[in-house]
Amino acid sequence: MDDQALQGVLEALLYVSAEPLSLERLTQVVGGGLTKGLVYNALQRLQHAYAQAARGLQLVEVAGGFALRTKPEWAPWIGRLKKAKPAPKISRSAMETLAIIAYKQPIxxxxxxxxxxxxxxxxxxxxxxxxxxRIVGRKDIPGRPILYGTTKLFLERFGLRDLNDLPPLRDFKELAQPVSPSCQADQTSTVEIHEESPPETEKADHDRIPSELAPPVSP
Known part of the structure; x- marks a missing residue:
């Protein structure tokens, strides 16, 4: 597979994926005996091509993987679409709590x-x-209280590759501005991406609201 074809395959995979794809996953799907180094170099060239042209998309590295995103300068037009839904707003108290968890996790x-x-x-x-x-476990103290940590979606929402990308705490609130919407998968495409499922316990904890957080029931 020549470089142009490789870039085309990578572009198609990133386009149909609803979430960032890691370098390892992309290399596995592309196959053909290609190394991670060759795939990474092709991603860099594709990223450069998007950056050089006045195009609507950009290739970004986020949440431990690569993804296609719309460029921020086109946000006003994207917002005019009836189906365009802005990311849920985060209240001041939620932002404060999220910052504490992000920097102190597990907590x-x-x-x-x-x-x-x-x-x-x-x-x-x-x-x-x-x-x-998400719930990441329980602290080994009397009562075994629940430990909380951030999720992969948190990294995506704030445009971070990993937790090492967290800015100084005083600058964290600036990240509350929603990143540009991700490119949606083509519903008619025949390409199917199978991402590894998270461990069953993590998936269950991620979706479960613990009883200790349940709102009080009126008598």
């Missing part, structure tokens, strides 16, 4: 509330529902 609810000085069950429940945080 339990009592530690979050000690830092914030207020009760945080409702905010944690909202962040779990938005899949920006």
């Amino acid at each position: 339990v609810r009592s530690e979050i509330e000690q830092i914030r000085g207020v009760e945080s069950a409702g905010v944690l429940r909202t962040l779990l529902e938005q899949k920006l945080i």
